[in-house]
Amino acid sequence: MAETVVTSIEAPSGKDVAYENFPVGSWLLPARLRPHVAVFYAFARAIDDIADDPQLPPEEKIARLTGFEAALLGREKRDGFAKAHAMRQTLAASGISVRHCLDLISAFKQDATQVRYRRWEDLIDYCNRSAAPVGRFLLDLHGGGRNGYTAADALCNALQVINQLQDCQEDYRLLNRVYLPCDWLAEAGAAVEDLDRPRTTPALRHVIDRMLDATDSLLAIAQRLPAELKSRRLGMESSAILAIARLLVQRLRAGDPLAGRVALSKAEYAWCCVRGAGAALR
Known part of the structure; x- marks a missing residue:
């Protein structure tokens, strides 16, 4: 019963830890x-x-x-x-x-x-509640950091935007949900209906690249996170996640999220974890 x-x-979706862009509860912790x-x-x-x-x-x-x-x-x-x-x-x-x-x-x-976001700032407000709490929970669990939540928020929000770009077509087709800022779409001459195409239009590509530029700015803030953390193991984990995020941004710049979900292979994912953890140790 x-x-x-x-x-x-x-309402189980079937998604599990293998779907995420970060190592959930990995051996690094x-x-x-x-x-x-x-x-x-x-x-x-x-x-x-x-x-x-x-x-x-x-x-x-x-x-x-x-x-x-x-x-x-x-x-x-x-x-x-x-x-x-x-x-x-x-x-x-x-x-x-x-x-x-x-x-x-x-x-x-x-x-x-809510299925539309008018501005980038509105999207970040959403990310501050849908993504940043993950990093905040992990920081609190591991004793916190020396400079509060700022760098952790930036990393989690960057991961959220990356995920929104990876799933932009599926979100539109299944839920009529679009995370790409409406004002950026309008300025580029793109429309939400472009997300239903088999490949990105030049205008939509411009918006995606603009979101990736903004994500790079978040990752620049997040870069200092590993050194701020009191937990060395969480520092290794966050450094690994930074490596994963950077490579995903590169892949999204080079690839087309409408032609197929842009993701890392298991080998690439593992290498990012090893490289990131090693960088934190050094």
Whole structure:
């Protein structure tokens, strides 16, 4: 019976850690903290999948996400919100604020109803709630950094924009959701309908490159993150993620996300992890 309830509340997409642009709970992190990272990832994946389910109407998405919020705050006890219950236990055990999880829920509720972003600044506001909380949770779990969240926010937001560009056609076709800023599209003479083409138009290519330029600016801020962290292992992890992000930006500049999802091979991904971790050690 419990399994039926879980299925009716969650909306599994089939995406797992292999889909992500960062190593979730990798061997680079301390073994004692990996279970907490796994719980956080499972929670984030569950609520993200609800927001991204093309079969659910917006009001149903918001209702389910509100249930996750209530469970996170201890006001909802049903088994169907097991990942929120586990997240609540991790927060209690680690002493980390619930704010990061509430920010994620806020962003995914926005995903349920908002399908366009007028300006780059509006997109970054969304990323500050949909991506930055991941880095903030990891920093808090590992003892923080010497200069707050700024560099971690920049790295997480860069990864989010990279993912939005990788999935730009699928998001448009399945959800009518477009993360490319509308004013940049208008200035370039591009239209959202261009995302349904088999290849990018010159105008759409201009917008994609402009987003990659902005992502490079975020990565320039994120560059200082490994040296700021109190945890050497998290520094190695963040350095590996920086290497992954830089290579993905290069691939998106050279490739066409409408012709096929631009991603790294397993070998390239592993090499970035090794190279990044080595750079942090040096």
